[in-house]
Amino acid sequence: MRKPLMLLVPLFAPLLLAGCVNDSASYQIEGKEHALTLRVVQDYFWSKHATLRLTAARLPDCQRQMDLGEVSLSGLEIELFASGPNVYTLRSGEDVWQVDTQSCIELEAPEAKAVTGQALGSFHLGEHDKLVFEAPAAPGAE
Numbered sequence: 001m002r003k004p005l006m007l008l009v010p011l012f013a014p015l016l017l018a019g020c021v022n023d024s025a026s027y028q029i030e031g032k033e034h035a036l037t038l039r040v041v042q043d044y045f046w047s048k049h050a051t052l053r054l055t056a057a058r059l060p061d062c063q064r065q066m067d068l069g070e071v072s073l074s075g076l077e078i079e080l081f082a083s084g085p086n087v088y089t090l091r092s093g094e095d096v097w098q099v100d101t102q103s104c105i106e107l108e109a110p111e112a113k114a115v116t117g118q119a120l121g122s123f124h125l126g127e128h129d130k131l132v133f134e135a136p137a138a139p140g141a142e
Contacts, residue, residue, distance in 0.1 A: 020045050021073065023131040025123055027080055033059040034101065036088060038078065038123050040071075040131050048073055054090070054099065062104035068097050077124045080133075083117035091115050 021042040028035045035057050042050040052068035071078075071092050081089040086102040089109065096109040110116075121135040 021050055021125065021129045021131075023129070025131040025133045027120060027123075027133050029058075029101065033057070036080070036099070036101070038090075038131065038133075040073075040076070040125070042073060050076070052078070052092075054097065056099050056101050056104040058086075058101045058104060062101075064104035066097075066099065066106050069095070071095065073125070077122050079115075079122045080120045081115060081117035082120055083115075087117075088120075089115050089117060 021040055024037055024039040026035050026037040037055040037057070039053045039055070040050045041053070049070045050073050052071055053065055054068055055063065055065045057063040068090075076092070078090050078092045081091070083089045083098065087098065087100050087107065090097045090099075091112055094112045096112050096115060098107040098109040099105070100107055119136055121133055123131060123133050126132040
């Protein structure tokens, strides 16, 4: 009796993964060769959290993926700032990460309240749970 049930498990596996967030979006600094790519992965559809991974690339010199940990999917917004030459800061609530794209390494991040630099935009979940990067609106544009 158990064997027929085990044969049905692969048929239901896609249903368990349906609705999971697994997407990425990029901020291109200087074309595709110099970019920051953020990936959001929700392991189970019932999970309210997702894992963040950042890939810093400045090809052909370096490319590195960094695990940023877990964030809440509810109202997910990750702000991006230019914090100096080849230094970029990402902030999600109280969580802050800083990366240097000159050598593709993660730096010690400042406190969330101390984040400075030019706001470049933010990553957020758009329609159909697709991760998008959105630059700030130009002043006076409506």
